[in-house]
Amino acid sequence: MSERAPLIRADRVTKRYGSFTAVDTVSLDVFPGEIVGLLGANGAGKTTLIKNLLGLTVPTEGAVIAFGRLPDRATRGRLGYVPQGLGLWPTLTVAENISFASAAFQAETPTLEPALAAVQDRLVGEIGLGLQRQLAFTIALAHHPELLVLDEPTSGVEPLARARLWDTVHDQADQGVGVLVTTHYMQEAQQCDRLVLMSHGKAVAAGSERDIIGNTTACEVDTPHWAAAFAALDEAGLPVTLNGRRVRLADTPSDTITRVLHGAHITADVREVPATLEEKMTVIDRAATPA
Amino acid sequence: MWAMILKEFLELRRDRRTMAMIIALPLLLLVVFGYAANFTVDDVPTRVYGPNAQAVAGKLHTPFDVKKVDPAGTEEQARDVLRSQDAGAVVVAPSSGPATVFIDGSNLFSAQSVTAASKASGGVLQPEVLFNPELKTSWTMVPALVGMIMAFIGTIITAIGLVRERQAGTLEQLAVMPFKATDVIVGKIAPYFVLAAFDMVLVTVLGCLLFGVPFAGSFLVLALGAALFLFCVLGIGVLISSVSQNQGQAMQMALLTLMPQMLLSGMIFPLSAMAAGVRWIGYLFPLTYFNMVSNGVMLRDAPISSLALPLGLLAGMAVLVFSFAVLRFRRDLAPTAPKAARDAVAAGGTR
Structure with missing residues (x-):
């Protein structure tokens, strides 16, 4: 895959606002037909990196190469973008939004899906968020972009609609479109071919889900006194999470856990299991957090 | 209650624009009514x-x-x-x-x-x-109102319209569309230009019909002055939008530019009766020169040669303000990569 030219490349991109470094020496490629997930907590620098990739802001250091050149008017015509806020004109109707975007990209007005066709004469501000997302996707795809950039595309969308939007993303990738998607839903991260994890402005890990998790393990604590166990482990400053009634701790030796539980007079079965992507992210984020 | 008062002061202290208004407005009113508010012309x-x-x-x-x-x-x-x-x-x-x-x-x-x-x-x-044998106030006020209405519409609506795009995130969407920055700015302000021009015609016609104000001169000269003036006020609107985060801020800033124009442009208080320092502030405003043009054209049938100075100054201001506004807008909409990055890409120096 790396022999092919990337659709877009961030080359050691750094973006500073005064003394604050929002993105720190991040490199990233998106190739045709692949879905690259950009993961990270709020404030990790994902959206700033996206803005640099789109040419909305320019890197303080490093460079962005889109379709072999610096982002400009011509490169913008080759990408589709769904921003977090959707970028729709709420006081225009669905049909007017589509008509304007099609004219801007000099593309044919797309045929609307039945759900959107049913509300095409309604103001965008009056239709539901799910339909608004669908409309934003339709607009982003209308001019057949080679690269699709999606910033938190399914935020606030109910699960069924989310699945439908992901079907659209996969269809596009199957047709050779490169997709760069930011998300903090771990289930969505699993739909990506490749992931880049950002924390505090840096790209701290990259690869497939399996690559990123690597040998990191978690411990699952099985006890009827799960609430007390959770409280004791949390009080001991360990990275404890609760999954239903199962207490889990990422990247923590089992004997440390056993010792804390023993000290709290809690009997439990502690067993080592593979860490989840979310747990790995927590571990990485803790490691990257400045002291 | 004390906590509430303290919180309000903390918020106010950090809201620089409101603070500027709280400080600037009393100063402005003091200066205007102290040095400019004089209806008696001695010379x-x-x-x-x-x-x-x-x-x-x-x-x-x-x-x-x-x-x-x-x-x-x-x-x-x-x-x-x-x-x-x-x-x-x-x-x-x-x-x-x-x-x-x-x-x-x-x-x-x-x-x-x-x-x-x-x-x-x-x-x-x-x-x-x-030119105004019965010395009717309405005869001098209507030509001035034409300018004031254009200033209000041009500045406030442009500033609010652009800030609304930014707030809604649609300005960002426009920036990723394959538009030139000038396409966006011209497309955005052309409707306001047309609407403000329509208002100018409406106010002029109604002023003439309702108050019997004469229209002695050339409509083309007035139209030229109005077009130059509109470029100034639309440019000011664009500049205000570029430093405002929301519509409230844009409104505040717009009023801060409009109030002094109204008070010091000679529309209400005669320029010749103002103290020299304050009068020179008035000479910085485009409305001052548009008032000279509208008043001259409508009441005196002033030839274009006698209006060359205000028209020339309006043209200069229009070029200056509008160019600066376009550059500022272009910087927000389509920033240029630093030279080092351009050189590196040209030389194939990226990874």
Whole structure:
């Protein structure tokens, strides 16, 4: 895959606002037909990196190469973008939004899906968020972009609609479109071919889900006194999470856990299991957090 | 309650624009009403024409400020001088009998001052008011209102319209569309330009119909002045939008630019009656020059040559403000990569 030219490349991109470094020496490629997930907590620098990739802001250091050149008017015509806020004109109707975007990209007005066709004469501000997302996707795809950039595309969308939007993303990738998607839903991260994890402005890990998790393990604590166990482990400053009634701790030796539980007079079965992507992210984020 | 008061002060302290308004507005009002709010004109630039000019000129006192004495000057020349606003009054003194004072009625307060002085001369001076014989306030106010309405619409609607795009995130969407920055800015402000121009025509026509205000001059000259003025105010609107995060801030900033224009442009208080320092602030505003054009065209049939200065200054301001606004907008919409990055890409120096 790396022999092919990337659709877009961030080359050691750094973006500073005064003394604050929002993105720190991040490199990233998106190739045709692949879905690259950009993961990270709020404030990790994902959206700033996206803005640099789109040419909305320019890197303080490093460079962005889109379709072999610096982002400009011509490169913008080759990408589709769904921003977090959707970028729709709420006081225009669905049909007017589509008509304007099609004219801007000099593309044919797309045929609307039945759900959107049913509300095409309604103001965008009056239709539901799910339909608004669908409309934003339709607009982003209308001019057949080679690269699709999606910033938190399914935020606030109910699960069924989310699945439908992901079907659209996969269809596009199957047709050779490169997709760069930011998300903090771990289930969505699993739909990506490749992931880049950002924390505090840096790209701290990259690869497939399996690559990123690597040998990191978690411990699952099985006890009827799960609430007390959770409280004791949390009080001991360990990275404890609760999954239903199962207490889990990422990247923590089992004997440390056993010792804390023993000290709290809690009997439990502690067993080592593979860490989840979310747990790995927590571990990485803790490691990257400045002291 | 104390916590609430403290919180409010903390918020206010960090809201620089509101703080600026709290500090700037009282200062502005103090300066304006202290130094500018004066309806009494003490010095009216005056010329004295006619065979008896020297003798009459020697007897003139406040508010006549004799600038030129020309015994060969005629009544016809006097009218032309007033039409071009080279003087506020021209006294034509024949070899015998009372002198006639021709007064520029388009300059209301100067005219009132000179008329009163002439009437108090005991028959030595006979006043004749030109361009606004009955000295109606509405006749001088309507041409000024034309400019003020364009300033309000041009500045506020443009600023709010652009900030609304930014707030809704649609400005970002426009920035990723394959538009040129000039396409976006022209496309965005053209409707406001048309609407403000429509309002100008509407106010002018209604002003003439409802208040009987004459339209003595060329509509084309007024249209030229209006177009230049609109570029100024639309540019100011764009600049305001570039430093405002929300519509409230844009409104505040717009009012901060509009209030001084209204008060110091000569629309309400005569420029000639203001203290010099304050008058010069007035000379910085485009509305001051548009008022000169609209007043000159509508009331005096002023020829374009006599309006060359205000038109030229409006053109200069339009180019300056609008270019700066476009550059600022372009920087926000399509920032240029630093030279180092451009060179690196050109040299194939990326990874």
